[in-house]
Amino acid sequence: xxSFQLRRTVVYLLVVLLAAWSxxxxxxxxxxxxxxxxxxxxxPTHWIPQQPTLAWIGRVLGLVGDExxxxxxxxxxxxxxxxxxxxIVAGVTxxxxxxxxxxxxxxxxxxxxxxxxxWLISILLSRSLPxxxxxxxxxxxxxxxxxxxxxxxxILTHLSFALPLATWVLLGYFANLPLETERAxxxxxxxxxxxxxxxxxxxxxxxVASVGILMFLLSWSEFYFAYVLTVxxxxxxxxxxxxxxxxxxxxxxxxxxxxAATVISLIPVIFLGVIFxxxxxxxxIVDPLVARVGEEIPFA
Amino acid sequence: xxxxxxxxxxxxLALFLIVPLVIFQAALTLYPSATALWMSLQKFNPMAQPIGxxxxxxxxxxxxxxxxxxxxxxxxxxxxxxVVAAVLLxxxxxxxxxxxxxxxxxxxVLVVLPWAIPEYATAVIFGYLYSENFGTINGLxxxxxxxxNYLPLLYLxxxxxxxxxxxxxxxxxxxxxxxxxxxxxxxxxxRQAKIDGASAFMRFRTVVFPYLRYALxxxxxLASVDAMKALDIVWIMTQGGPADATxxxxxxxxxxxxxxxxxxxxxxLSFLLMLLITALTAVYFIVLTRRRR
Numbered sequence: 203x204x205s206f207q208l209r210r211t212v213v214y215l216l217v218v219l220l221a222a223w224s225x226x227x228x229x230x231x232x233x234x235x236x237x238x239x240x241x242x243x244x245x246p247t248h249w250i251p252q253q254p255t256l257a258w259i260g261r262v263l264g265l266v267g268d269e270x271x272x273x274x275x276x277x278x279x280x281x282x283x284x285x286x287x288x289x290i291v292a293g294v295t296x297x298x299x300x301x302x303x304x305x306x307x308x309x310x311x312x313x314x315x316x317x318x319x320x321w322l323i324s325i326l327l328s329r330s331l332p333x334x335x336x337x338x339x340x341x342x343x344x345x346x347x348x349x350x351x352x353x354x355x356x357i358l359t360h361l362s363f364a365l366p367l368a369t370w371v372l373l374g375y376f377a378n379l380p381l382e383t384e385r386a387x388x389x390x391x392x393x394x395x396x397x398x399x400x401x402x403x404x405x406x407x408x409x410v411a412s413v414g415i416l417m418f419l420l421s422w423s424e425f426y427f428a429y430v431l432t433v434x435x436x437x438x439x440x441x442x443x444x445x446x447x448x449x450x451x452x453x454x455x456x457x458x459x460x461x462a463a464t465v466i467s468l469i470p471v472i473f474l475g476v477i478f479x480x481x482x483x484x485x486x487i488v489d490p491l492v493a494r495v496g497e498e499i500p501f502a
Numbered sequence: 503x504x505x506x507x508x509x510x511x512x513x514x515l516a517l518f519l520i521v522p523l524v525i526f527q528a529a530l531t532l533y534p535s536a537t538a539l540w541m542s543l544q545k546f547n548p549m550a551q552p553i554g555x556x557x558x559x560x561x562x563x564x565x566x567x568x569x570x571x572x573x574x575x576x577x578x579x580x581x582x583x584x585v586v587a588a589v590l591l592x593x594x595x596x597x598x599x600x601x602x603x604x605x606x607x608x609x610x611v612l613v614v615l616p617w618a619i620p621e622y623a624t625a626v627i628f629g630y631l632y633s634e635n636f637g638t639i640n641g642l643x644x645x646x647x648x649x650x651n652y653l654p655l656l657y658l659x660x661x662x663x664x665x666x667x668x669x670x671x672x673x674x675x676x677x678x679x680x681x682x683x684x685x686x687x688x689x690x691x692x693r694q695a696k697i698d699g700a701s702a703f704m705r706f707r708t709v710v711f712p713y714l715r716y717a718l719x720x721x722x723x724l725a726s727v728d729a730m731k732a733l734d735i736v737w738i739m740t741q742g743g744p745a746d747a748t749x750x751x752x753x754x755x756x757x758x759x760x761x762x763x764x765x766x767x768x769x770x771l772s773f774l775l776m777l778l779i780t781a782l783t784a785v786y787f788i789v790l791t792r793r794r795r
Binding site: 213214216217220221223224225226227228230231234242243244245246247249302303305306308309310312313314315316321323325326327328330331332333334335336338339340342343345358359361362365366369394395419422423424425426430441444445457460461464467468471472474475476478479 | 512516520524526527531532533534535537538541550594595598601603609610612613614615616617619621622623624626628630631633635636638641642644645652670674733734737751752753755756759760765768771773775776779780782783784
């Protein structure tokens with residue numbers, strides 16, 4: 203029994219370490235966002251803000267003016283515009299990726315056709331192209347098409363990595379659904395496409411919603427295309443705004459405003475991530491190439 | 503004459519359904535890749551207009567450029583840190599989360615958290631952790647009396663600390679893969695080994711590990727590809743510094759193109775990086791396909 207006790211203690215100790223490793227960085231940025239400028243540079247660190255204030259959050263959102271001059275900070279408008287742009291870009295990316303991905307995922311899950319594996323693999327391979335490398339040709343193409351600094355331009359680049367993933371995950375869902383309902387639908391006289399839209403997608407709505415969340419998270423978090431294609435334009439999303447704050451604020455050497463901006467930009471992500479984790483933890487890890495015969499697949 | 507109403511066969515319908523996806527992907531990946539290849543063979547003026555064909559010049563320059571060699575090494579070092587950290591944290595975290603303990607559901611949410619945090623935000627956050635003026639790691643070490651005063655951590659650890667920041671964001675993905683694989687270890691097999699008196703290590707090696715092998719392969723490949731692709735973290739946290747210590751390949755591409763205005767050369771490096779990463783991914787698929795009988 204002594205060894206059992208020891209084992210318990212070790213497990214709890216390691217669990218605390220793992221939780222601390224995961225949470226400590228987030229805690230750091232949250233306390234900085236609530237501190238006054240002077241308190242952030244205190245040595246040693248104040249682990250609990252002594253005069254917690256929401257002033258920085260308010261300033262970044264343009265709700266509160268500067269304490270000395272009462273003027274609103276120049277970047278507040280930028281940040282709020284960034285939030286709106288991010289919602290538009292991530293929203294449209296999600297809708298298109300889920301729609302196109304469902305239709306294609308269903309085709310892969312239910313029908314056999316020539317070169318199916320080749321199509322599947324090349325679709326997934328196309329996800330691995332690095333944004334750092336793709337940004338230059340995109341910028342060049344977009345200059346001619348006048349898509350630099352526009353929502354559609356950025357959305358298209360996000361689709362380039364969102365679509366393959368949406369297709370693969372949805373294919374796993376559809377392959378997992380029982381065939382009987384679909385057969386019954388066909389017998390009742392529905393066409394193959396009506397079966398998809400009237401039976402399969404409603405049945406898979408949990409999965410479709412999770413994929414939607416995943417797509418939204420991916421697009422909301424994307425930095426490099428957003429920076430190269432929209433920085434300084436009317437369409438710029440939150441990540442480039444935050445990166446600009448980094449350079450605006452390095453002169454200040456006190457981190458509250460950037461921390462506040464980061465925390466605000468994280469709220470939707472953390473919220474969606476927590477919902478999404480229930481779905482990820484249910485995934486069974488199986489070989490993606492056999493996945494289509496009826497298992498959920500890992501997202502890759 | 504009335505034509506008989508033609509219906510699509512199943513496979514025609516399927517092809518019809520994947521057409522939108524194929525068009526999107528071709529336009530969004532093949533076309534830009536081809537553009538990168540074409541750009542890499544051109545010379546550009548400062549207005550970003552092509553002014554002549556230069557053949558393989560850019561490629562010769564890239565393959566003999568010491569800055570590129572340096573950046574490749576830094577990228578590989580970064581990738582090494584990330585892969586090792588992802589595997590260790592992944593297996594360790596998964597074994598731990600697979601145990602029964604109080605508060606497990608809360609801990610699971612906490613463990614997911616870093617994955618939901620975007621790479622650029624991870625960079626901002628770790629900037630705060632590592633800062634020599636107000637960094638919380640300095641604060642922690644200082645209060646535990648391990649250091650006499652705040653240290654410039656990033657100057658001491660550069661690419662390793664950058665890699666650790668990226669691993670913080672990346673490890674949950676590895677944990678999920680290993681956790682998912684652990685669910686498939688048959689309970690009785692494990693119990694039998696215990697009854698037979700196998701030590702904890704032996705049980706892990708002979709019973710559990712075979713089930714983790716596939717997840718390990720996925721994590722190894724995904725982590726290497728994603729670490730080679732990573733850019734935000736270096737860009738925001740270190741801008742390639744101190745000196746050139748964190749100038750990874752992706753950052754080198756950015757620098758050549760946007761800071762030095764070398765459009766053709768930047769495209770050359772882009773194309774080489776695409777080839778490298780596509781080759782890595784292709785190896786992944788070959789290994790996975792080969793594995794099945």
